[in-house]
Amino acid sequence: MSEAVNSRNHQRERVISAAFDLFAERGYEGTTVEAIADRAGVGRTTFFRMFRAKESVVFPAHDRLLAAIEARLTTARPGTEKVALSEASELVLEQYLREGERARQRYALTREVEALRERERASIFQYERLFRRFIHRWWGGDRETLLRAELAANAVVTAHNHVLRAWLRGEVGAEEARTWFREVIRDLDSQLSWYERPVHAPGRREHTGEHDGVSAASEGGPAVIVVRDANEFHELVPRIQELLE
Amino acid sequence: MSEAVNSRNHQRERVISAAFDLFAERGYEGTTVEAIADRAGVGRTTFFRMFRAKESVVFPAHDRLLAAIEARLTTARPGTEKVALSEASELVLEQYLREGERARQRYALTREVEALRERERASIFQYERLFRRFIHRWWGGDRETLLRAELAANAVVTAHNHVLRAWLRGEVGAEEARTWFREVIRDLDSQLSWYERPVHAPGRREHTGEHDGVSAASEGGPAVIVVRDANEFHELVPRIQELLE
């Protein structure tokens, strides 16, 4: 965590800001990479070392986000897959909400510029593929379940994006978006179950209390418990106890 | 239907063939637009008049296909929407089966070249949007059904592409692909019906037992608890309770 690294992060931030400023002033196509580099006080070469392409500066957090999702999905255990799925998507939502105005700027930009829309689609496909990979694995990993896993993954991503876009367009506030998203995921639940229904017999799945708003992942070591509504925690204690055993 | 039009179509065919030949010889990136134009005996300028971009020569029938789908969907009447949906997707499948080897060449090319994969995704999104537009209209066209229309459209397109890809990879023959596709669409039927079912009133969902603890996230939000030793969980309950308040 040396000074050099810190300064590089700062430099990177400066480039991103310069880019967004210029995009706002002259539009995306009207802004050359050279202009961005100049305003940020770096060379054109350095820009391309920081970002693979001009488009990439618009979605700078994408890779980190993908990694975070993968990390969250990896923690899923039998019975907690749906919570993992829901919370992993929520990571994306939260990232955007955190970015706030810049995310909305990017959205406005993306609406206008075809090249950026393509870029956005590429991101969405990466999310879908990631989710599909995990769901497919959870559901057995054989060829017959692949299509269902794909459908399930796409459904989650689509639902998430639907809510996200509403927020990006300013149609709902941050808190509304959160609750709406949870609602949508809950609505989707039966769909995912349907998709999960395998062609042949599934491995049995004991009741784990996932519908009770609590999930737990535990394998001997430390246990992590997620309680969706802290106010009803005491009602859930028996369930949690059960899950931990 | 003059001689000129005929000759132009022929010329266009020559360019496409030249492009595919060169892609096979030197790869996509290794082939310049100038080389394609030269081999086809036309000018570089003419190439860009025929195809918007280098990528476009790889998917030359795309626009026509979109139009055909739209035409088929337009003929849907109350009660025949699902047939229209199924047959419209089948148009795509049939187009590929008709193209035969060239379609498989394109698929192989698309697997290797990122730019072409992006292009393919863009096509898929166009299909999804088209289907969504129609489904949404069929289901009333109000905001509440939009998400469900989106989910339904994506499900159809995803299922179709799944089968199509199996054929493109040579895993199934043409006839198998056709029957499999119909089978898949039939399986999807109950899903589409579910998606069609209107959303619960925007007011409030009544408090059913199975959703306990999940819905009321407005206060406090989810809590995450880490228990270092799951075995001692019960001893920690009072303290956790305390922390949550």
Next chain:
DNA sequence: GCAAGCCTGGTACGCAGTTCCATCTTCACG
């Protein structure tokens, strides 16, 4: 303090895609 690396920025290059213009073909009409 010196040498071995890396980060930086500059130059040059290839190529996609656009614009402009001169030339050639096609077609309609007298």
Next chain:
DNA sequence: CGTGAAGATGGAACTGCGTACCAGGCTTGC
């Protein structure tokens, strides 16, 4: 047939993205 208009063609020049290469400055380790 002939002629003029409209449109199609190809060439040349230009912009800008992305890459390769190189030289100079800065950090890092000994």
